[in-house]
Amino acid sequence: MAQTLYFPLLLIALCSISECVQRQYHFINELKTRTVAQQYCREKYTDLATVDNMNDVNQLIKFVKVNDRGVWIGLQGTNDIKWHWSSGGPVLFLNWASGQPYSRNNCTFTKNGQWYVGACNATWTFICYNMSTGLVFVNQMKNWRDAQSYCRQNYIDLVSVRNQNENQQLEKFINDNQISGSAVWIGLFRDPWQWSDQSNSSFRYWKPGVPYSPDDTHCGAVEMFDQGQWSDYSCSGSQQLPFVCHEDKLIVIQQKLSWSEALRYCRQNHVDLVSVQSEEMQNEVMNVVKLASTEAVWLGLHNYCSMNMWLWVSGDMVCYQNWAPGNGSTPENCELENRKGAVQSGGDQTWISRPESHRLNFICTNY
Known part of the structure; x- marks a missing residue:
């Protein structure tokens, strides 16, 4: 029995300690207008800081050294309102009821298997998700922002629905909990804010009562x-603040190489082929993979045939998974095909298995 349990316990232990910083932050303690700060960051790093999740918030806080004024980050208001997921992923799937969204409200609830737009200050129950336990129904009445905060403090975030399969899982969960006829918050919302680097990240960490003026004159x-x-500050005039830049650590290489050639290139010119160890890292991959010229892009994911399992070239177990249907299992002839993992550059940008001789673009990391 001990031998039977050893490997699963080892896998759990290795997965629990795996952590990856998405980007490197640089605090610049110089007073500059927002336009000049953006130019500075783009010349010396990647851009003004993008923030994807609470881990990024905590990292950023470590670097900021002033307490008496605001500090510019890369978020700017626009005149274009778009839908986002609270968890930061792009909106690839929608399940609106007939006639929805019909109003100027900005938050989404599900009822009887379909989605409706609602007033964000309405109070309903909600569904969180957690990496280990999956979907979690919270039988507490909260407005959308408070529900979001609760999920982030106790789990990961409000639930996201990226495709039809996840929508079916959500509907089954709702039916199993006998809440189909009730309004239940999910993580879909819309706002007019955009990151300076054009990132898809929809993560927001506003203090209560803000933003005040969501338009293109506020940042x-x-x-x-x-x-x-x-908070939001006027950024169309002479307002000067310190600022935070970020430096991306993922690079799409638009050469078409086999998996082994791509691995060699990354290790010679950067650090390694990318390992995707979390949903946050997958979101980073999704932000950069749109630059690819091939239908899929190599990841640092390879099949360890003798153990019937996939591993990252970094040595980490595959804890977080994002396989497309029909992919991710070990084929019977895997030794002959020498299967490797890639991410689709379009569609849902899920992972697929391909023979390592295929010639694709690839993502290197500088972590």
Whole structure:
């Protein structure tokens, strides 16, 4: 029995300690207008800071060294309102009821298997998700913002639905919990804010009562005197603040190489082929893979045939998984085909298995 349990326990232990920083932040303690700060970051790093999740918030807070004023980040208002998922992923699937979304409300609830737009200050129960336990129904009445905060503090975030399969799983979960006829918050919302680097990230960390003026004359700033929460400042004039830049660590190489050639290229010119160890890292991959010229892009994912399992070239177990249907299992002839993992550059951008001799673009990492 001990031998039977050893490998699963080892896998759980290795997965639990795997952590990856998405990007490197650089705090610039110089007073500059938002336009000049953006130009500075683009010349010396990648751009003004993008923030994908609470891990990024905590990393950013470590670098900011002022407590008496706001600090520019890369979020700017626009005049174009778009739908987002609270978890930061792009919106690839929608399940609106007939006639929806019909109003100017900005938050989404599900009822009787379909989605409706609702007032964000309405109070309903909600569904969180967690990496280990999956979907979690919270039988507490909260407005959308408070439901989001609750999920982030106790689990990961409000539930996202990226495709028809996940929608079916959500509907089954709702039916199993006998809440189909009730309004239940999910993580879909819309707002007019956009990151300076054009990232798809929809993560927001506004302090209560803001943003005040969501238009193209206002930009986001971190306020350390409010525990690192965000406020909006006028950025069309002479307002000067310190700022935070970020430096991306993922690079799409638009050469068409076999998996082994791509691995050699990354290790000679950067650090390694990318390992995708979390949903946050998958979102980073999705942001950069759109630059690819091939239908799929190599990841650092290879099949360890003798053990009937997939591993990352970094040595990590495959804890987080994002396989397309029909992929991810070990083929019977895997030794002959020498299967490797890639991410689709279009569609749902899920992972697929391909013979290592296929010639694709690839993603290197500088972590």
